[in-house]
Every structure is written in C-alpha cells, then in structure tokens.
Amino acid sequence: MDLKDKIDPMIDEVRHQAMRKLEENGKKDELKRMLRNRLNENQFDEKVAELCKNYMKDKNIETLTVDEILRNVTPEAHRIVPDSVKRELLTAIKGLITGDQQ
Amino acid sequence: MIKSYLTGNSDNKSTDERQDDLEDKGFKAICDDREDLKYGSAGCSHVEAFKATKHGLKNFTLIFSNFVVAISVEAKKRKSQAMICFNCGPQKYPTRLHACLECIYFGCYQHKHIHEHAKTTKHNLAIDITWGYVYCYPCRDYVYDSELERIGKRKKWKANKLMGTAFAQYYTWEPTLHELEILKQNSQRRRISDNSYIGLRGLINLGNTCFMNCIVQALTHTPLLRDYFLSDKHICQFRDDPSMCLVCEMSRLFQEFYSGKSTPHIPFKLLHLVWTHARHLAGYEQQDAHEFFIATLDVLHRHCKGSNGPSNSNPHHCTCIIDQIFTGNLQSDVVCQYCKGVSTTIDPFWDISLDLGPSLHMRQQLAASSTTQTYCDESEPKSLLDCLERFTRPEHLGSSAKIKCSTCQINQESTKQLSMKKLPIVASFHLKRFEHSNRFHKKISTFISFPQYLDMSPFMASRRGCKPTIDPPSPSYANGSQLNENKYCLFAVVNHSGTIETGHYTAYVRQHKDQWFKCDDHIITRASVQDVLDSEGYLLFYHKEFLEYE
Numbered sequence: 001m002d003l004k005d006k007i008d009p010m011i012d013e014v015r016h017q018a019m020r021k022l023e024e025n026g027k028k029d030e031l032k033r034m035l036r037n038r039l040n041e042n043q044f045d046e047k048v049a050e051l052c053k054n055y056m057k058d059k060n061i062e063t064l065t066v067d068e069i070l071r072n073v074t075p076e077a078h079r080i081v082p083d084s085v086k087r088e089l090l091t092a093i094k095g096l097i098t099g100d101q102q
Numbered sequence: 103m104i105k106s107y108l109t110g111n112s113d114n115k116s117t118d119e120r121q122d123d124l125e126d127k128g129f130k131a132i133c134d135d136r137e138d139l140k141y142g143s144a145g146c147s148h149v150e151a152f153k154a155t156k157h158g159l160k161n162f163t164l165i166f167s168n169f170v171v172a173i174s175v176e177a178k179k180r181k182s183q184a185m186i187c188f189n190c191g192p193q194k195y196p197t198r199l200h201a202c203l204e205c206i207y208f209g210c211y212q213h214k215h216i217h218e219h220a221k222t223t224k225h226n227l228a229i230d231i232t233w234g235y236v237y238c239y240p241c242r243d244y245v246y247d248s249e250l251e252r253i254g255k256r257k258k259w260k261a262n263k264l265m266g267t268a269f270a271q272y273y274t275w276e277p278t279l280h281e282l283e284i285l286k287q288n289s290q291r292r293r294i295s296d297n298s299y300i301g302l303r304g305l306i307n308l309g310n311t312c313f314m315n316c317i318v319q320a321l322t323h324t325p326l327l328r329d330y331f332l333s334d335k336h337i338c339q340f341r342d343d344p345s346m347c348l349v350c351e352m353s354r355l356f357q358e359f360y361s362g363k364s365t366p367h368i369p370f371k372l373l374h375l376v377w378t379h380a381r382h383l384a385g386y387e388q389q390d391a392h393e394f395f396i397a398t399l400d401v402l403h404r405h406c407k408g409s410n411g412p413s414n415s416n417p418h419h420c421t422c423i424i425d426q427i428f429t430g431n432l433q434s435d436v437v438c439q440y441c442k443g444v445s446t447t448i449d450p451f452w453d454i455s456l457d458l459g460p461s462l463h464m465r466q467q468l469a470a471s472s473t474t475q476t477y478c479d480e481s482e483p484k485s486l487l488d489c490l491e492r493f494t495r496p497e498h499l500g501s502s503a504k505i506k507c508s509t510c511q512i513n514q515e516s517t518k519q520l521s522m523k524k525l526p527i528v529a530s531f532h533l534k535r536f537e538h539s540n541r542f543h544k545k546i547s548t549f550i551s552f553p554q555y556l557d558m559s560p561f562m563a564s565r566r567g568c569k570p571t572i573d574p575p576s577p578s579y580a581n582g583s584q585l586n587e588n589k590y591c592l593f594a595v596v597n598h599s600g601t602i603e604t605g606h607y608t609a610y611v612r613q614h615k616d617q618w619f620k621c622d623d624h625i626i627t628r629a630s631v632q633d634v635l636d637s638e639g640y641l642l643f644y645h646k647e648f649l650e651y652e
Contacts, residue, residue, distance in 0.1 A: 012195055
C-alpha cells in the first residue's frame with residue numbers, strides 16, 4: 001500500500017485545493033521554475049543522469065523501460081535532493097498558501 | 103476580397119500564421135530549432151499511425167498547449183479544474199496524471215488508470231500532463247518523436263513568453279549541426295584537474311604597464327565575463343575594421359588565457375587599443391589601476407553598443423555585458439532638515455570608491471577640541487564593512503552647503519544618505535589609498551581588513567533603518583527576494599606596493615573554484631586565501647554568490 005493512501009482524505013482534499021489554486025494563478029509554474037533552477041545549481045540533473053547511466057549499464061536497452069529506471073533510481077534521487085532546496089520550496093509554498101488566505 | 107472580409111476566415115488564418123512565424127523567429131533565437139537535424143525521428147509505429155490520422159497532431163497540440171503548459175489565463179483555469187483522475191474522482195489529488203490523446207479522458211499513472219483506459223478503449227497513446235511526454239501503451243514505455251517534441255518545445259516557449267519568463271528558463275545546450283561538425287573535427291577534450299594551469303597566464307610588462315596587467319588578470323578571472331567570452335557571445339560592431347574593437351581583443355585574450363600555453367602573453371595589442379581609445383592613459387608613465395579599470399569598462403561598454411546594447415524599451419538602460427555584470431544603482435536621499443521632505447535620486451555606478459582615514463567631520467572635531475580631551479563619535483575605518491558603513495551613513499551637509507528644498511522652496515540645511523538600490527553582479531570596491539588634497543599627496547597604507555564572503559544586505563536601500571541583527575526578514579520567495587541575493591564572494595584583489603610617486607601593482611585571482619594565485623606581471627605563483635586576506639588591498643572584486651535568472 002502506498003503511503004499516499006494512508007493520508008487522511010481530508011488532508012488530500014486540502015492538498016488538492018491548494019494545488020488547484022497554485023495551478024490556476026500560475027504560481028505552480030513559478031515554483032517549478034525555482035525548484036528546477038535550484039536543482040540545477042546543485043548539479044542534480046547531472047547526478048541523476050549519472051545514476052540512470054549506472055543503472056542502465058548492464059541492462060538490455062531494448063527491453064528496458066522508463067518505469068523500471070524510475071522504480072530503481074527514484075529512491076536515491078530523492079535522497080540527493082539537498083535539504084536546503086526542500087526547505088526553500090516548503091517555505092515558498094507555505095508563503096504562497098498562507099498569503100492567499102489573508 | 104469581400105467574401106474573405108465577410109467570413110473573416112482567411113484573414114484570421116493569415117494573422118495566425120504570421121503570429122506563428124513571429125513565434126518561430128523568437129523561438130529560434132532562444133533555443134536553436136533544428137529541423138535539419140533528424141536524429142531518432144519517430145518514436146514508434148503507434149505514434150506514426152497517430153500522426154497520420156486527421157486529428158492526431160491537432161489533438162496533441164491542443165492538449166499540450168492547454169494542459170501541459172497552459173498558454174493562457176483561461177487555459178490555466180481549465181487546467182486547474184481538470185487535474186482530476188476520472189477513476190479516482192475529484193477528492194483525490196492525482197499523481198502523474200496522463201491525458202488520452204484520442205478522447206477526453208484523464209487518468210493517473212500511479213494506480214494504472216490510464217493503462218486501464220488504453221486497454222479497454224484501444225487508445226494507445228497518452229500524454230503526461232506534468233512534463234508532456236508521450237506514453238505508448240502497446241510499447242509499454244514513453245516514446246520520443248522529434249516532431250511532437252518540436253511542437254511541445256514551441257508551446258512551452260510561448261507559455262514562458264506569456265508569463266514574461268521566456269529568458270528565465272533554463273535551456274540545456276544541444277549542439278547544432280555546425281557545432282557537431284566542429285566537435286567531430288576537434289576530438290580532443292580537455293579535462294580540468296585541480297593542478298591544471300589552464301586559465302592562468304602571465305603578462306609581460308611592456309614598460310610600467312603593471313597597472314594594466316593587474317586589471318586584465320582581474321577581468322579574465324571574472325566568472326560571468328569569462329562565460330560570456332568563452333561562449334563566443336560578442337558580435338562585433340566594427341564592420342570596417344574589427345581590429346579596432348576592444349571587446350574583440352578581450353575575446354582573443356580569453357582564448358590566449360585558455361589556450362593551455364604556459365609562456366607569458368604579450369598584451370601589446372591591448373595596450374595599443376587602450377592608448378587609441380583612452381588617450382589619457384597613453385604613454386609609458388605609471389598609471390592608476392583604478393583609472394585604467396574604469397576607462398576599460400567604459401571603452402568595452404561603448405564597443406558593445408548596438409549588438410546587445412541599449413534595449414529598445416528603455417534607451418537609458420543598457421543591457422551590454424559590461425552593464426549586466428558591473429552596473430549597480432546607488433540611491434541618494436537628501437532630507438531637508440526643516441520639513442523632513444525627502445528627495446531621492448538614483449544613479450548608476452560601476453564601482454564604489456571608499457574613503458579611508460579620518461573623515462572631514464572627524465578632522466573638524468579634532469581641530470575644535472585640540473586642547474581638551476578628544477571625544478569623537480566615529481573612528482577611522484579598519485575594515486571594508488566600516489568603510490561601507492561610513493559610505494552609507496547619513497551625512498550632514500552643513501550650513502555652507504544648503505540645498506534648495508522642493509517643498510520649502512528655499513535653501514535649507516539637509517542630510518544626505520547613500521544606499522544600494524540595485525547591486526551589481528560584480529561589486530568592485532576602490533579603497534582610496536591615494537590622497538590628493540591641495541596641500542599634500544600621500545598614500546594611506548593603513549591595513550583595512552576585508553572578508554572573503556560579504557553580505558551587502560545592511561547597505562541596501564530597502565533594508566536601511568532596520569538593524570540586521572534584530573528580526574531578520576523571513577526569506578520570502580513571493581516578492582523574489584532571497585536572503586542569499588546580497589551575498590558576495592571575493593574573487594580578485596589588486597594590490598599596490600610602493601609610494602604614491604612610484605610603485606608596482608600585483609593581483610590575486612581566484613581560479614578553479616577556491617584556489618588562489620598571485621599574478622606579478624609574467625610570474626604566477628600559488629597563494630593561500632590567508633595571503634590574499636592579509637594583503638593591503640587597493641581594488642577588491644566581489645562576485646555575487648547566487649544569481650537570479652533574469
């Protein structure tokens with residue numbers, strides 16, 4: 001069972017609303033852009049590309065799927081996202097959501 | 103004619119096409135759209151079949167521009183409401199939502215709802231709403247198709263333009279056909295190791311030209327300037343005689359520095375150009391490095407004009423590489439002591455000249471209390487921060503320098519305060535070690551400490567008045583200001599040894615991340631950060647640590 005399914009449906013609803021709002025006012029794109037830039041500054045792209053390359057090295061390229069790579073690389077990729085980037089994104093989202101309510 | 107006027111159809115179409123053409127032009131300027139490069143054209147037979155159908159490309163384009171990138175305000179609204187997996191229902195926020203390319207259906211990938219849809223309806227292709235990649239159900243994988251990719255790229259670019267962020271986007275470099283050819287011809291790749299001397303080169307002294315050499319060293323080690331020249335961005339404006347262009351010469355100089363040669367370079371062409379374009383520096387006398395620095399920036403700035411020079415929207419705002427890197431804005435607030443009215447002016451600057459030694463105010467106080475015990479509320483600056491603090495302190499203009507107040511309409515005593523309105527990417531500080539007054543000329547050799555990392559926040563116009571220690575403003579992303587944006591890192595220091603009449607210039611430069619080197623004309627030696635920080639310091643060059651994507 002996925003962790004997401006365990007989350008209270010109420011929280012999911014709030015999350016959905018928040019995401020919808022951010023999507024509508026274009027802030028989500030802004031956040032995405034900021035995140036992308038921060039990750040680039042930390043050479044995240046290159047590191048993940050390296051992880052993928054390593055994984056693919058001794059696999060059969062013909063039968064290998066994106067799903068399979070995703071499954072195997074994602075945990076490590078999550079791990080190498082710098083904490084500072086996570087924190088910054090969290091603060092930014094918080095700011096946008098609470099700012100909306102005022 | 104009349105028919106088309108009545109229906110308006112054909113007219114609309116042509117404007118649409120024209121719009122598309124315009125779009126294409128801008129798009130090409132940004133990320134080199136290469137039709138000629140047909141690698142891995144079609145993803146799979148299913149995509150080929152899909153593209154061959156009448157609605158295929160139309161559906162793809164429609165879905166891409168409305169749901170993947172949302173190119174208009176309405177599209178954004180529609181997208182936000184459509185972010186629902188048809189199977190999970192509106193209560194659940196879907197993870198990895200995909201849209202069917204054949205019919206109106208949205209399903210999540212996480213619970214395989216999009217797969218189920220494909221299986222039951224035989225609709226093979228779906229598009230990932232978040233990223234725009236096409237998933238092929240029979241192939242069980244995402245597929246790459248250059249035509250779809252191209253449409254997607256263009257729509258993305260259009261959406262970014264709409265948001266006013268077309269240039270803020272990070273584009274990965276993809277070599278053009280021409281570049282691929284060059285890469286093939288030059289198969290040797292240089293790997294830069296820690297002990298590589300690439301980017302370092304001594305400069306022969308052509309007769310008291312150390313003032314030039316040290317500035318050249320500082321400029322060639324300015325990270326952003328290096329990136330500009332090594333990526334070959336300069337377009338020369340001297341069509342009839344390119345040899346007269348100082349920017350081209352700088353470009354050649356960077357090539358020399360990064361050529362891997364270890365013999366010193368002889369910058370005679372540069373010197374000649376400087377003599378031609380800045381006549382006051384011509385001749386074999388000793389010159390002031392600071393004066394040379396400003397003159398060089400000025401000539402470079404003038405030679406950049408036209409290409410990526412003054413923008414069309416604002417003729418006073420220059421976007422040439424020199425202004426992009428070195429120009430900041432200084433705010434000057436003059437407060438009338440009578441009515442407290444503030445008049446603000448904003449001026450551009452390339453560097454900040456900082457006074458050393460006792461201020462005029464101090465001298466007056468000292469002179470007045472020469473017999474009694476001296477009490478002074480300020481002391482001589484001992485560090486760069488002291489200097490900056492003094493630079494941005496309110497200064498009483500005194501009764502002899504009354505300024506006409508715009509509110510009072512008469513001359514009033516006032517105070518003046520400077521602060522940073524906009525910080526440049528490279529902040530250059532000039533410590534005024536050479537004192538020229540009508541009575542004497544002398545060099546001030548006091549030790550002024552300067553940090554390796556500098557935070558300019560306390561000197562900003564926006565922060566003025568608030569103490570940096572109490573209640574630091576929370577990092578707010580919403581208005582685009584980050585705590586990091588005012589942080590700087592030292593990358594070059596120019597030093598002067600000797601007296602005011604005669605002396606020698608050397609420079610410390612940072613290269614390969616955090617290694618330091620001392621450049622004494624043609625001799626380059628390794629140095630430690632401590633050597634740099636212990637040096638006297640005449641010109642200090644700081645680079646912004648975090649760059650915003652403009």
